[in-house]
Amino acid sequence: MVGRANRPPTLTSTPGLPPTASVTFSDDHSLVSAVLPTGESVSVLLHGATVLSWKDASGTEKLWLSTASALDGTKPVRGGIPLVFPFFGPPPPGLSLPQHGFARSARWEFLGKSTSESAGGVGVVDLSAKLDFGLSSAGLDAATREAWPFAFNLIYTVTLDRGSLTTSLVVSNDDEARPFDCQVLMHTYLRVADIAQTEITGLDGASYVDKVDGAATKTQSAAVTIAGETDRVYTPMASGAQVAVVEGGKKTFSVARDNLANVVVWNPWADKAKGMADFEPKDGYKNMLCVEPGAVSGWQTLEPGDAFEGAQTITYYS
Template identity: 60%
Template sequence: MVDRPNKPTAIPVGSSTAVPAPQVDISSDNSSVTATLPSGDSVTVLLFGATVTSWKSAGGKKENLWLSEKAILDGSKPVRGGIPLVFPVFGPPPSDHATSSLPQHGFARNSRWEFLGKSTSESAGKGSAGDDSVTLDFGLGSSNLSDSAKQAWPFNFGLVYSVTLVKDVLTTNMTVRNEGTKPFECQVLFHSYLKVDDIANTTVSGLDSIEYVDKVNGASTQTETNKAVTLTGETDRVYKALKPEAKVVVKENGKPLYEVGRDNLDDVVVWNPWAEKAGGMGDFAPKDGYKQMICIESGAVSGWQKLDGGDSFEGAQIIKSVL
């Protein structure tokens, strides 16, 4: 599936005699991995769900991801906040599909992943003193699944999830491979909770003239007419078929806060539960925390990716934190 011949040893990684290098640490309970750049930027990934729970930029001073104060981090349920992974189905599975027996959003966010190792490079900044990029790789395959998940979705697959940290930029990349002979269909999405100061002062641009499915409005199909989308209530929209070069920009008080780009992912979900729905979630805290978050989720979810035996699908999300 996704094995590497040499599993990573206990880290931190770096050289005491060389120029500054990224530091990679595995938590004492082996539940998470944290990478820190010489600049102070950092990212933390929980092995349960391979969920990014923290991404700090601006020298480690700015937390970019919203994480519920009551997020469950012990592996008993998916994490509320950060960047949970959606695979092989987005939303409630359709009753007439091979994923019909799976839980909402599939099993990737409910499974423990393997840490496959790290790599570094200086490609992001010529002439800098030390490594300025680090990639953490995680793997999940059929053999890692619970018996119930295997029964619900009996296909042989391998996932490699790469989290790359560069100063002020976080890239999440998923590769899906059909390791068996039976074809299967899947969906992939990065469920990113971005942190804002006040949703009332937040707008989203880059979606003008894009067709979307409004899940709050009876799954009706609409076309976005606003150059700057504002959120004034529960929002759950799947914007479809964005151009590859299109950037979705989150602004606060008119100033760019995040730029979200995609590679081989055509869809963008905009989500916020608002007061009533947040109030009904036991792991959502504080209850008015919806005012400090907006989900901008890149994915391939408006249709299905069909993979024959040996085929692969790869897609990535690139988030830039703008100071």
């Protein structure tokens, strides 16, 4: 556990060797942070295993986080990278659980940390820090276990590299006899300078479900632009195709998916943002764009002993 006695507070470098990443914990052990020697950083809240912050070497924040987000575990975080499991959106009929499931609301366990360095060429060192988090059925409260009575295990890994952030989730069915169906999504809130000057490429020709237009099925033509409330579930034509965020004609992010067939694009726009108590500032929709890799257009059926793994890698461009 994070709070056990004598746990070293940081990873430090060995005298005579190149510096490595440092990993630290907040005083109340609710937050784990990693910082590379070159200055890049990431912070993960154990509540929901939610990535709250991801900064480049200059300290520029890459994720959007509402200033009204609850960080004390009382409700899911609005912003960063919340995790969606075991379903996306409202619960299926007869299932008494909150929207988007329980993963983003549960307290996760910090499982460990590791750092690495490798030669990336003459005078270049590639650095990374990996943080592992876990959640199992045994860690849920009684009401949640009663509502979703399957034995499962989740391993979530957040890997910070000099120019990218990778998040991966492994879902295992630990039930001895019963299969279960699930959905997975990484609800990434990217920070952008001006949503009116932002577009998403890589989805041209993809079919999508437009949740703002009665769940109508449509086909994307050209780049995606945001000019009002947007809530779409895309299925790109190529499962491994990269999606890019372009601001003012310049690519600022790319999002690569591994075994995640869908990309959700979301922005609440002005009217919906006003009605969301935890969305602040109210004009924050101008500076955020959700590009969310997931497996949500259908269900992943896991037989006893089976596992599902999906990942995203977000790369930023200066």
